[in-house]
Amino acid sequence: MKRHILGLTAAALASSVALNSLSAAEIRVGATMRMISENGQKYGEMVQDEFDAINAAGGINGHTIKLSLLNDECKSDKGVANANKFIHQEKVHLLIGSTCSSVSLPIVDVTAQAEVPQIIPHSTNHQITQKGSAWVFRVPISARYYKGVVAKYVGDKVGKKIAYLYASDAAAVSDAEGLQSQMKELYGVDPVYSAQVQEKEIDFRSHLLKIKALSPDAIFIAALQEPMARALVQSYEVGLPASVKRLANSVASNAPVPAMAGDAIKGVFYTAAYSDSDDRPIAKLFNSMVKQRYGISKVDHDFSQAYDLVRIVEIALRNADLKLDDDNLKADRTAIRDAIAGVKDYQGLASGPISFCADPTPECRDGNRTVVLIGYKKGGEDFELGILDRVTMPVEFGLEK
Amino acid sequence: MNALVQKSTASLDALKRIHPLMPWFASFVLLLPLPLLALNDYQIYLLNVICIMIILATGLNIVKGFCGQVTVGHVALYAIGAYTSGVLSVKFGVPFWFCLPAAIAVTMLAGALVGIPSFRLEGAYLALATLGFAQSVEIYIRVTNYLGSASGLGGIAPPSIGNFVFYDYFRYYYLVMPFMLIAVYASFAILRSATGRAFMAVREDALSAAATGVNVRRYKLIAFMLSAVYAGLAGSLFAHMVPGYVHPNNFTVIEMVTLLLMVVLGGIGNIWGGIIGAILVTIIADLTRDFYFYQLLMFGLVIVGTVLFMPKGIGGIIDRYFVSKRFVAAREKTAEQKRAEAAAAKSGES
Amino acid sequence: MLYDFLIVGLSIGILYGLVALGISLIYSGLDIVHFAHGEIFMFGAFFGLVLYDEAGFNYPITLFVAMILAGIMGVIIERVFYRRLTSQGGGYTVAGMGMIICGFGMAIILQNIAFLIWGANGRPMHVNFGMPVELGTITLPQSYVWILVVSVALMAVLHLFLKHTKLGLAIRAVAANKDIAYLMGVNVPLMISLIFGVACALAAAGGVLIAPINYVQVEMGYLMLIKAFAAAVVGGFGSLPGAILGGLMVGVFETLGAAYISGSHKDIYAFLLLIFVLMVRPTGLLGVAAKVKA
8 A cells, every 4th residue: 555655646746747848839828717616617618718719710929828727716725826836837928817806816926926927807806906016917897996886876876875785705895895985985974784794695684684674775785696696585585675776796797696586686786897788799799609608698797707808818919029938938928918018998898998007006907997887677597687887987996095 | 665664764763863853853854955856836835835734734633633532623723823823914013933923822722712612522512513613713704804804814924034034935945844843743742742641541531541540621621722733833834925815715614624634544643644644635636636626526535435444544554564564573583583492492402 | 673583583493403303313313423414405405406497396296206315315325435434333432533524525525426417506496385474574485384394294203203113212222322222133224224314305305495495506505504513402412303493593593693793793603502502501402411322
């Protein structure tokens, strides 16, 4: 048996040596995403498929892209390990990651130290771009823009007494606390009720009863898919009237939520970067493509963001002057960073243009500023959405002076 | 193979004869150039992780293996260590060298708190009480804004000595590795001491241990506190390692199971086993990173398989190997003696 | 207001109680804690979903068939994997510790198998029960009535079965001491399988009953399991009426805690109650005296 163990260790060492032999002339890209839950694995597939399509069409200036995809399970230690593996072992030129804000946050420090460009597919937490790293770019919309749009809309159209119920995941916390601070800043109001719940919470009714007694104008729910659906259904069970507006964070756009919540999702509105009911031709094309490829009937904005990310990376790589040999790894990484920073007015699926610039500031690195406000007209498997508003926020919005 | 083992045990004995601490010093010297052999920074990073895991697994072995207390709350102690250190560093700017002892002290107190239920509870009940404790700690961290809640606690400063900052994995190794060696040495020292013997007496039969004058409660408490010291040390070292970020997702039941896997695979109650388990699990988890869909499934299968078919783990096999070695040696010795006696008798006859 | 909170607490508590029933049964019969029970519960819910939504059975039949399937699954798992441990006894023995670790491993295995089969997305189970029940300002889906009726019925049947039938006596004999039960001519391996199968069927009943109000998802088991542990311990580990009572207590306790102390800490209250009960009165409310076995 001991011999087996020694054999195993030897095999381990051998394979890590094998992994280390790198072929040149490839653009190496590493992606770490949350791929065990939600549609996560399909977002990963989409990134993979899109890069494959680029390679099939001749690659980037004659070079193929080699994508390595790893799962971080939304755990920061695993995400950091993945990032280190990509950077130091696979010597990637570009790192994509991650889905969860709590994983992206520490990876920003890793990429900044190792000087590797990092582009973020899904994380919205506002702090990610506020660390002063020159190497990070964000395709999704920062929470600071979301909160501004929601606060303005709510304050103007709904009312100022808002109750908050949010799950303990980094995006939900950032959304809920951002909105609270924005309401305070704009209208000087404090939340009437605010509580955190567990990520997998099953019973929200004690919170909802308390909220009902406070008779707010609106209730903001930020959580993962199943808990969000549960909270919406339970809000009607405890008798919270339909006149209390239900707001949600962008998770509400994920197709399982309306399917699970059924009629309870009617009237819920939320903010996102992309809406399924977008009537631009590119959006219609994209919807039918996703439907055909991944069997998703309604496309949420995580798909569009994954797609936009690949397109932006493609543009940047085409513009970058890459040597792609071992001696120029550092120069290539810098070139890719500068090329991404040079992407201006990218028009893709995102509801507005995406632009980056060179300064290591949130103004430059939160590329996407156009928020769509979406409302549910009908729940169930065949839900319907309507776009309520489309707002492009000023660059410096939501930053502390 | 056998010759190799014999040679190494012989040289170990030779070292021991010079000074009891000599083998440890030798292994320290042997471990020093390890990062230079690593092919890249990622492997050095893994070395650091392995060292932290060894500390953690060794600590769990004290309470679980030596003392036989079924705890599934160890990961909460790890979290307490990490967060104590992190909060002191981030909120108060305390340097690492003060964070570390503070983290150990706080975790030790928490360990005592976990240990108190063990006075009255055993087996399944104790497992549930510690599980409840672990869940409570995780949830408390998640919903407490001061601790960064679900956004995590970031910006924990790397340790430094004067102007020398342990900011990369290469340097950090030289911080973690000595701590790991000291921790392992201490666990051997504990095992050999009167305290260690008392632990084992409690493990084998608490009632007869009490009858022979062992203060069962006291030793249970000590076991929990000692293992908490290890968890606090590991937590603090984890928190301060680049990128200096802790998040409640790092301390969930999955981490607990991974930790259990290390100890079980290595062999409950076997220090070397725990170390081998920590190394193997970290390396295998890394090699199977690409097969993420099946990784946890495999972990589960290994846990179940080990418990069912190899309850003493890898450590048990090693023990058996050495025991049988000694046995064979002893048998050969007696056989030789007999042969010599026979020969002597023969020569006497003639 | 207090009345509303009590209704909420009791209705969620009965869910905990239902899952706790199986846990208590395994503990009373085999003296072990089964950490993979939450995953059996999840499998039961998925069986229900497949039978109801895809195979088109009606709800009571779905419930019954899912219970039988999960029961068979439990027996297979016990026979193939746990037998080496369960035949040695549990509790304070080395096998007891092995069983805890083994249960964790099995939980991970089952969860990942379910993930590979059904994916990670939560799925609704649309069961039309008709009008929900109105209690004051709160409306409860009829599922809760089903849960109440089924769990109390199962509890009563099992209780009577264990206390007043010969087979029940044999099971209790196995629970008390396997070796002596053997000597008395009880078919111990069969009894162990039986206990396990019935407990898994109970878990599946929980899963199918909760599915219409709670969705079916691969990770649904764990939180339920630890709450059910709390319920089982509070009521008295090993006592079936205690499991239901404990479930109600945990539900009410955490709801009132969330209502009057701090909402964000709601999930901690159940564990605090668990730890408190373990420290002050380990036998729980209705528990039999904690057994010490060598």
